[in-house]
Amino acid sequence: MFSRFKKDSPAGTSTPQGGTAPVTQAVDKAAFRNNAPVQPAAQQRVAAEAVAADKEKKRKERLTELKVEIHKRLLEDLNLSALESASEQQLKGEIAALASEALDDMSVALNKEDRLALNQELYDEVMGLGPLEPLLKDETINDILVNGPKRIFIERAGKLQLSDVTFRDERHLLRIIDKIVSAVGRRVDESNPYCDARLQDGSRFNCMIPPIAVDGSLVSIRKFKKDKLKIEDLVRFGAFTEEMAAYLQAAVSCRLNIIVSGGTGSGKTTTLNALSSFIDNHERVLTIEDTAELQLQQVHVGRMESRPANVEGKGAVTQRDCLRNALRMRPDRIIVGETRGEEVIDMLQAMNTGHDGSMTTIHANNPRDAISRLENMVAMAGIEMPLKAVRSQIASAVNLMVQASRLQDGTRRMTSVTEITGMEGEVISMQEVFRFERLGVEPSGKIIGRFNATGIRSAYSDRFRQWGFDLPASIYEPIV
Numbered sequence: 001m002f003s004r005f006k007k008d009s010p011a012g013t014s015t016p017q018g019g020t021a022p023v024t025q026a027v028d029k030a031a032f033r034n035n036a037p038v039q040p041a042a043q044q045r046v047a048a049e050a051v052a053a054d055k056e057k058k059r060k061e062r063l064t065e066l067k068v069e070i071h072k073r074l075l076e077d078l079n080l081s082a083l084e085s086a087s088e089q090q091l092k093g094e095i096a097a098l099a100s101e102a103l104d105d106m107s108v109a110l111n112k113e114d115r116l117a118l119n120q121e122l123y124d125e126v127m128g129l130g131p132l133e134p135l136l137k138d139e140t141i142n143d144i145l146v147n148g149p150k151r152i153f154i155e156r157a158g159k160l161q162l163s164d165v166t167f168r169d170e171r172h173l174l175r176i177i178d179k180i181v182s183a184v185g186r187r188v189d190e191s192n193p194y195c196d197a198r199l200q201d202g203s204r205f206n207c208m209i210p211p212i213a214v215d216g217s218l219v220s221i222r223k224f225k226k227d228k229l230k231i232e233d234l235v236r237f238g239a240f241t242e243e244m245a246a247y248l249q250a251a252v253s254c255r256l257n258i259i260v261s262g263g264t265g266s267g268k269t270t271t272l273n274a275l276s277s278f279i280d281n282h283e284r285v286l287t288i289e290d291t292a293e294l295q296l297q298q299v300h301v302g303r304m305e306s307r308p309a310n311v312e313g314k315g316a317v318t319q320r321d322c323l324r325n326a327l328r329m330r331p332d333r334i335i336v337g338e339t340r341g342e343e344v345i346d347m348l349q350a351m352n353t354g355h356d357g358s359m360t361t362i363h364a365n366n367p368r369d370a371i372s373r374l375e376n377m378v379a380m381a382g383i384e385m386p387l388k389a390v391r392s393q394i395a396s397a398v399n400l401m402v403q404a405s406r407l408q409d410g411t412r413r414m415t416s417v418t419e420i421t422g423m424e425g426e427v428i429s430m431q432e433v434f435r436f437e438r439l440g441v442e443p444s445g446k447i448i449g450r451f452n453a454t455g456i457r458s459a460y461s462d463r464f465r466q467w468g469f470d471l472p473a474s475i476y477e478p479i480v
């Protein structure tokens, strides 16, 4: 019957002995016995809710058990090589048919809702990433963080929460991890227990398996957004104001070198991506990333992705390698997704030597901190240079720092726009032009605040004007 998908061997005829017996829904009947003491209404309601929750839990357990058993059979019965050429519709049909056959064999009857849920989970298991599938499909989720098989956290609207999705056990989780990393030609095992990868949909993936991960495998997924947030979206979401956007447009168009600094998940890449939309369409832009996330809209974009060493420790191509090569590729601008190591030297040099308008992000909590990070990275790269020389290199390379922050209430905001104006003695001088001022906290936890100008006029005002960006003086005037 399932000639195209079913293996030739007559599998699936024998009923699995000792397999999944239908799980009886052991509702706590004691509560309904005649001699049970009469309870007040509230107590009865609580008891009824507990019974319902217990019933739902048992239903899920039952579905999981059935899924395990039928999945085992599907792997035996399905002709996996034929799956590749089949359409999603055909596959779903075949899986549903095989599942229904297996349910008949096991003498299990399911209602329509459960059957559909089971079929979907089986499809996700065979063709996709199992329990992660529904989370990957949910567009409101930004991050998926797996702490062992039973704890999967998700981030929605800047807030982390525990999801009700779980893996069956560590082996199940490891199987899915293996599926992901082998799809990109990598491996994780005892000797190589962690790995970066990109999911088929472009999402950024990192995993670490036991024994390095102590309580079960750790997985972090930054979901790929097909429609990256644009400047207008960020203004609408309150990440910054229209005035700030006008200033940033001038800064990018006038080819200032910009560093977006911020903590983890604060919106650095999103900001960088949005800023890049101000780049002129005629310019040749080269992007360098560890995991390609940026989506530039310009016509003339060359994307590079670094590569770790293979199992024999060979073949690594670092961001620094890409950057050095990029300099020979006639770029108008270079964008490095995140500067985190030795590539800092080449980045600063590129910014200093004719590749104005380059941009990158850096992990730091405020603009001063970002400067220290740059200094540290230069030192760690083994460059023996007096601190003052490093600082003057930074001061002449970087023009502008924008700080991205994720606040306690989950909102992401550009909390500071700071210009670098030169050196004063041994210190890099900076001036903040815009900032987010916190005014208080609502009882709900929502942060009350506003964006404000500091009253300092941009040090690049003349340049802006020369390039045709006549920003009104009023945008620099603070609200008091």
Ligand SMILES: Nc1ncnc2c1ncn2[C@@H]1O[C@H](COP(=O)(O)OP(=O)(O)OP(=O)(O)O)[C@@H](O)[C@H]1O
Residues within 6 Å of the ligand: 142, 143, 222, 223, 225, 229, 234, 237, 239, 262, 263, 264, 265, 266, 267, 268, 269, 270, 271, 412, 413
């Ligand atoms: N202003 C914003 N409003 C709402 N969501 C945002 C905003 N900025 C970023 N996001 C979302 O937050 C998530 C994290 O953003 P992003 O990847 O830019 O952070 P990041 O600082 O680069 O993170 P990492 O440190 O992991 O590289 C993304 O899903 C993004 O779509």
Ligand SMILES: [Mg+2]
Residues within 6 Å of the ligand: 268, 269, 270, 338
């Ligand atoms: Mg990022």
